[in-house]
Amino acid sequence: MAPPDRRYYFRVSDFVGEVITDDEGFLADVRRLYYEQAEPTLNPHVSFRISVDRSLNLNKIHTIKGIRGLELTLITAFYPSLLPALDHHTNRVLIKTLQPYCLIQGGFTAFQGKGLLLVGGPETGRPLLVRALTERGWTYYGDGMVILNMPGREAFHFPKSIALQRPANPLTRFREGEKTFRDPERTSAFYVLPDNRAQTWREVHPVHSIAFTSRQDGDGPELKAVSRADALLRLMENAYDQGDDDGLRFAYLAGLVRETDCFRVNIKGLKKTTDLIIGRIAASI
Amino acid sequence: MAFDKGTELMDRLPLISERMAYQEFDGEIVLFDKKGKKTFKLNRVASLIFFFCDGSHSASEILKELIRVFPKDNPSVLSADLRQTLEHFEKEGIVR
Numbered sequence: 001m002a003p004p005d006r007r008y009y010f011r012v013s014d015f016v017g018e019v020i021t022d023d024e025g026f027l028a029d030v031r032r033l034y035y036e037q038a039e040p041t042l043n044p045h046v047s048f049r050i051s052v053d054r055s056l057n058l059n060k061i062h063t064i065k066g067i068r069g070l071e072l073t074l075i076t077a078f079y080p081s082l083l084p085a086l087d088h089h090t091n092r093v094l095i096k097t098l099q100p101y102c103l104i105q106g107g108f109t110a111f112q113g114k115g116l117l118l119v120g121g122p123e124t125g126r127p128l129l130v131r132a133l134t135e136r137g138w139t140y141y142g143d144g145m146v147i148l149n150m151p152g153r154e155a156f157h158f159p160k161s162i163a164l165q166r167p168a169n170p171l172t173r174f175r176e177g178e179k180t181f182r183d184p185e186r187t188s189a190f191y192v193l194p195d196n197r198a199q200t201w202r203e204v205h206p207v208h209s210i211a212f213t214s215r216q217d218g219d220g221p222e223l224k225a226v227s228r229a230d231a232l233l234r235l236m237e238n239a240y241d242q243g244d245d246d247g248l249r250f251a252y253l254a255g256l257v258r259e260t261d262c263f264r265v266n267i268k269g270l271k272k273t274t275d276l277i278i279g280r281i282a283a284s285i
Numbered sequence: 286m287a288f289d290k291g292t293e294l295m296d297r298l299p300l301i302s303e304r305m306a307y308q309e310f311d312g313e314i315v316l317f318d319k320k321g322k323k324t325f326k327l328n329r330v331a332s333l334i335f336f337f338c339d340g341s342h343s344a345s346e347i348l349k350e351l352i353r354v355f356p357k358d359n360p361s362v363l364s365a366d367l368r369q370t371l372e373h374f375e376k377e378g379i380v381r
Contacts, residue, residue, distance in 0.1 A: 229313040229326050236317065236324040247306035250317040250324075254308040 010034035012158075019050045100150055102249050103240040107143035108155040108205070109133045114281050115155060115205040117146060117260075119238050120213035125267040129213060132270040133277070140197040141205060145240070150252045153207050153259060157198030209261040209281060210235070216266050221273035223280055224264045231262040294371055295348075299380040300340035307335070316379060325377065330355070330363075331370045338380045344371055 008019045008030055016038045019030050031037075106119040107130035116133075120126040127143055134140045142158040149156060198205070212226060212234050226234075235253045261284060267273050301307075304320040314332040316325040327335055333354060337347040344367060351363045374380040 227313065228310040229308075229315050232308060232310070232315045233324055233326045236315075241322060247317055247319045250306050250308070254315070258310075 008034075009038040011036045011038040017050060021051070101156075102148040102150050102252055104146045104148060104235065105144075105238040105240065106146045108141040108146045108207075109138040110141060110205045111138045111278065111281055114208045114284065115141075116277070116281065117155060117207050117210045118213055118265075119210060119234060121238075123215075124213040125215050126213040128270060129265070129267055129273060129277075132274050134194045134196065136274055136278070137196065139205075140194045141203075148207070148252075148256070149204055150248070151255075152204070153256060154204035155207055157203040157205075207256065207260055208284070209263070210257065211263055211265045211277065214264060214266055215268075218266060218268060221268040221276055222266045223276050224266070226262050226264045228257045228262060231257040294368060294375075295344040297371075298340050298343055299338040299371060299374065301335065301338050302378055302381045305379055318378065321378065323377070325379070330366055331373075334367060334370050335374075335379070338374070344368075 006021055006024075006027060008027055010017045010019070010030065012034065017034065019027060021027050104117070104119060105121060106117055107126055108115065108117050109130055110116065111133070116138075118126050118130055130140070130143045141155055145158060147156040147158045148154065210231060211223075212231070232250075232254050235257065236250065239249060239253065261280075263280070265273065265277065304318055306317045306319055308315050309332070312329050312332060314327040314335050316327065316335075318324070330351070333351065334347055337350060342350075348360075348364055348367050351367060352358075352360050355363060371380070
């Protein structure tokens with residue numbers, strides 16, 4: 001049994017996680033990523049229980065037990081740094097359990113009360129765009145996975161900062177002195193949470209615009225109109241399959257594209273691209 | 286044989302499968318297959334065909350409607366479009 005200071009309770013959306021570990025570095029990482037602390041006496045129903053014991057050997061099997069009997073296994077040898085694994089597996093649990101919500105592969109930022117949902121895979125340049133907007137003063141709500149609060153038109157603050165990571169050969173910098181089997185080209189990354197972020201995991205913001213990110217050849221960045229049918233198709237392509245989809249998410253996303261400004265953004269130079277987006281959003285204020 | 290198959294197709298009364306959810310935007314249909322978890326977007330002609338797949342219109346009757354709605358289009362081209370669309374609908378389980 002780990003002493004009390006080796007336990008940490010954190011909150012992700014409506015869920016409470018408990019970490020028990022003898023690995024101080026791992027605990028510090030968890031505190032940094034899952035910065036919203038939960039009060040265990042007020043939250044007796046722990047949704048995730050993560051037990052990590054790294055003291056014996058690197059190949060020890062660790063488990064993450066999720067709610068509804070879901071059990072996830074981490075093998076240290078595959079995860080020299082456990083934090084990305086925890087992040088990944090926590091996301092998996094959330095995807096399965098956040099049934100009243102709609103999960104989209106994308107990012108979410110807000111500017112002067114206008115919420116912008118950026119939809120697209122990381123290869124489209126979306127993470128860079130989220131980061132660039134955040135660096136220009138937009139409020140960061142999350143990237144990688146956006147949780148939409150059905151049936152409202154709101155996005156949760158969900159800073160799974162996959163996108164805001166910095167390349168990190170750097171496991172040695174990330175976890176000083178830690179040995180790793182990992183190919184330096186495939187190491188994990190720093191998690192960088194900007195200061196101008198939403199303040200709690202439960203904070204929500206209305207969605208006003210949806211931008212579909214893409215990278216195409218051309219002279220410069222451009223914003224192009226996208227039909228609502230195409231917008232719905234793209235949203236569905238980027239929605240996580242939560243296993244029980246009976247068409248509710250489809251109907252919800254259709255409603256979302258009917259009520260929001262949808263456009264495609266071809267990213268070409270972050271400064272110019274963000275200028276265009278800011279101009280479009282500002283025009284709607 | 287292809288002709289026979291096509292003739293048979295044109296005599297059917299296609300009906301949208303219950304597993305399909307759909308949304309219409311300015312004449313374009315987006316379909317979601319609740320069972321297959323696939324999403325489709327139909328063009329305007331296919332969207333019109335989709336709306337007539339109500340179990341009471343045969344393919345031949347749908348063709349007449351297409352010719353009425355698109356009077357400038359070549360009827361043989363519309364017929365080929367219809368046949369191709371219905372075959373696609375059947376293959377994807379959009380109609381039964």
